[in-house]
Amino acid sequence: MREGVKAGLFSMEVSGKGMPRSLVTEEGRVAVLLGVESRTLPGHFSTLYGEVKLIIVKVLLPSELGYLLEHGEEGHAELARRFVESSEELLSRLRRKPVA
Numbered sequence: 204m205r206e207g208v209k210a211g212l213f214s215m216e217v218s219g220k221g222m223p224r225s226l227v228t229e230e231g232r233v234a235v236l237l238g239v240e241s242r243t244l245p246g247h248f249s250t251l252y253g254e255v256k257l258i259i260v261k262v263l264l265p266s267e268l269g270y271l272l273e274h275g276e277e278g279h280a281e282l283a284r285r286f287v288e289s290s291e292e293l294l295s296r297l298r299r300k301p302v303a
Contacts, residue, residue, distance in 0.1 A: 212238040212279040214263075214271055223297050226262055234268035236261045239283045239292045261286060262295035270303035278303075 216234045219227035226233045239259045240246065247256045263271070263282075271278040285302035286292040 212236065212276075212283055214268075214279060216268070225297055226264065228265045228268060234263040234265075234271070236263055236267075236271070236279065236282060236286075239286055241292055242287060244293070259293060260295075261292065264299075264301045266301045267303045 214234060214236045216228075216230075216232040219231050219233040222233050228234070237258055237260050239261050241257075241259060244257055244259075247254050249255070267282060271282065274281065282303060283292075289302060291299060291302075
């Protein structure tokens, strides 16, 4: 997983147990998109111990996961672009309109 995140956008599904119903797929999982870039936060910063890379973890709605599964890598980039365009790249709200 670490290499996938370093390479750019990366998605995965995790157990939806205990998560709000609006985020859980029919299969009982929740999807996330990692690596969405922010217009307001730096992508990395330096510390005494080395470079720190900031990774945005965006929780996806089930319809957005469907879009990813249908469109593959191009879907990752398009969803990321839509999140930035909507100014919602940093937040994962339960009651938001899907971008796909």
